[in-house]
Amino acid sequence: MKALLIGCGKMGGALLGRWVKSPEWSFTVVDPMAQDLPDDVRLFRDREELGSELFDLVIVAVKPQLIDAVLPGYEQYLGATGCVGSIAAGCSVARLQSALGDVSVIRIMPNLPASIGQGVSGLFAGPKCTPAQRSGVESLMQQAGTTVWVDEEDALDRVTAVAGSGPGYVFEIARTYIEAAEALGFTTAQARALVLDTMAGAVEMARRSDESVETLRNSVTSKNGTTQAGLDALNGDGTLTELMRRTTRAAYDRAVELR
Template structure:
């Protein structure tokens, strides 16, 4: 994820990017170094942590002196709490961010939170960084990062599974696997694009395609029978949230 986001950051105006990675291939627009000791002497205004959570305790002490006293440490390490990061950076302002998978293609959504007071300039820079990979949404508490993880972090997996079952249903209707996939994904893409570009509510959009005693009404009646769909989705995000909380606790 970090590498995919980096490729979109290097094109941002007035942003000098330096990457520490012992094995990464060169990236146009970024300064690549193999070791922390090879970093420029000037401290960083923003340090982005994009490693596995279990690596933070090992790596963070080497970077503590590399961040400006009033600088920002922004972590996209899943499950790593602000407290677990802040103990390594005494004076820096800690930001926790959670992008979801489509950030890799610039169509993601990222939840952003900080306990610390950020300057307007720092907030604008963070908006630019996370806006470069999709939508940036500032949330009101660190717990909302875990809730976001359940809804949007895991969300692409839910959509992929829904699409997989939808494709299987299309195949059962007689379409070839290739045509079924094309039809379903184009339908999902088109419906999402319409919703994003419309001022109408999702309910209004649904009603616009639903005629009395028509085919859509018949299908929706089956889909929503006995409230099963609502119950299923609620249980899905609640299970994911419970696991996100456990991961944040190191369980």
């Protein structure tokens, strides 16, 4: 099976690094600037260099704003039973089909921890997709972490707001938490170890537990203790709850604008 990756930047490159572990697939990249690709991946700087080759899967991994300029013409590289997979945020099946014609499209919303096989990806199959196309894309995405199919396209934009952009929120929360630890007197190295290991340990404990995260939070919180004092400052008046709602809503609204 042959896959063509259009755009090999941060997200396309992260996925490619996992996909190359699938022995049944071979990979070709078109990207004007990409460097340091995995072994056995062919790189072309320009689409014209592809000649008359056909692919089973064409993956779109350029910025959504470039879709209309870059994609037209790529339909000629799609085999008869081939399908297009797009990771472009927001960009709808209808918009991809207006650039490429009446092709089969699966929209994929991965996130960056895919680079270490710990991503989570939302998947949405357009109306023309066959079960074989769905399972081919699903097994590739499983190399990058877990997968969740959604059966309406709007849900994929909501996946984007929660999980696609999610690592950005987590890194920003970690960054401010580390700054707060530094302000209490720790060195940057100490603060980074204390914060990242606390976050990783707490998240892993929640993943392995059947308890709700609320119950787990309560098991850290002694009456009138230190955690209670911290939590009162963090979300005593519901500001953090409201902020998380505004955060995911803003990302979803932006995905809708990119449709």
